[in-house]
Amino acid sequence: MTSLDVSDDVLIALGALVEASRRHGRGDAFLVGALKDLETSLEERSPRGDGLSTEQAAYLTDSGAFASDELEATEASVRSGTLERAVRATRSATMRDAFSASEVASLLGIDASRVRHRQAKGHLFAFLAGGKRWYPRWQFDGSPTWTVLPSLAALVEALPEDLHPATIGGFMTSPQRGLRIDGANVSPVVWLRSGGDVDEVLRLLEGYLAS
Template sequence: MSSATMDPAGELARALHRRGDPMSASAFLEVLGEVVGGSTAPLTAGERDFLLTHAGLNEQDLSEQGRAATQLGLARERFTLDAAALDGALSTGEVAALLGRAEANVRRSRLVGDLYAPNPGDPAGLRFPRWQFTADGRVVPGLRRILPAFPRDTHPLAIGRFMTQAQEELEGMSPVDWLAGDGPVEPVLALVEDLGYL
């Protein structure tokens, strides 16, 4: 077991201290619970017995400290996934320069679905994953029809992987390469619908 699993409260307190102690560890955990959606309600005796018997958990896992460790782990994994999804992504200004457009035009293209930038509430501003742009600086066509076909809660990393992985149904090309080569949108849409569990 890592020290993070053994002492999540200590790890959190040290991390907050490195940032100038902007809040207490308990206040941070309350905020984290709101963001992650974790329940702060205590487990019923039946829930506790079920988890101990069938889920491979022990008393330490179900303690307040164990639950905090789980929430921290989930938050860390979510952060890692979000960071991976936007690795190499372009800012609004960079997309405007790439496409030779005004920034307002880039934002408008996002709103109508011709460009993809997840997490509009990000304080760092919009970030446009690089996969939607061709090597010669064009936008991959068809995004306005394809992106809404993904289930609403599909993580941007899953969308990026799908769009860049070779597909037999597309003659071994990725959806990005298929669409950039003027392939029709319908086969890509069919694949997205078939993989609706993404």
């Protein structure tokens, strides 16, 4: 292993990151993925002058953090680091609310190979970050025992491959007009967990993608 010439402050910060991760029950896979994703973001080059890179701009608009016109109007603030921090925060939140394959295996009581097999068959949703596949938390229900969201396969089949996981997560966990329980709008996750028809979610998703 190559010895790195880093300051004590860096070592302290890394130690604090490890401790925080363990306090929240996350394994080494989460730390490695997060650090690799940070490395990827640092390697990005900006073809947009002093502003955001094309990939970063797409990340913010796809995740719902900014509308395209809002992004253009505020992009000058990238020089102060504001938008760059928004990119990192969106990345971190997406990974923080997701499980590794081994974590999903532990929750569902199956082997990690079965988790990957289910994902390959379209029975689980996953995205790539830091060289690993991550499984968003919204597709699992932990009460009273961990299970997969009802009708998930039909939903995964309808999701475009290029749709950002932060966008998908926002849609699935936000109250939607047309999904009502006891007179209140609910999210697709709550709707499906309550036995709602997946076709209603698919109809809303089609309109969401077309907007």
